[in-house]
Amino acid sequence: MEEQRDEKLWQLAKRRADFQNSMLSFAVITTICWVIWYFTAGRRSINTGTPWPLWVMLGLGIGLFSKFMKAYRTDKDTLTEREYEKLKNERK
Numbered sequence: 001m002e003e004q005r006d007e008k009l010w011q012l013a014k015r016r017a018d019f020q021n022s023m024l025s026f027a028v029i030t031t032i033c034w035v036i037w038y039f040t041a042g043r044r045s046i047n048t049g050t051p052w053p054l055w056v057m058l059g060l061g062i063g064l065f066s067k068f069m070k071a072y073r074t075d076k077d078t079l080t081e082r083e084y085e086k087l088k089n090e091r092k
Contacts, residue, residue: 012071019064019071026060033057 033053034042042051 015067015071019067022064022067026064029060030057 030053033056034051037051037053
């Protein structure tokens with residue numbers, strides 16, 4: 001017999017898997033950018049300003065943080081349910 005899955009949990013699992021994939025992509029892309037920067041300008045100190053890979057990291061990091069918040073922050077419905085249960089138990 002096939003087990004019915006909880007749709008809320010399924011969506012949460014999908015968001016967390018998406019975040020984990022994005023985190024891996026972030027690590028790979030930023031590593032490649034830093035290697036390119038190092039071999040083109042970094043080791044010879046051609047550019048004494050801000051290294052350009054920092055801008056790449058900032059842009060990707062904002063998106064990664066957004067995915068993290070969607071995947072791991074507590075859902076408002078869950079907070080409401082917890083608060084309701086707490087109030088219900090206090091009345092008893």
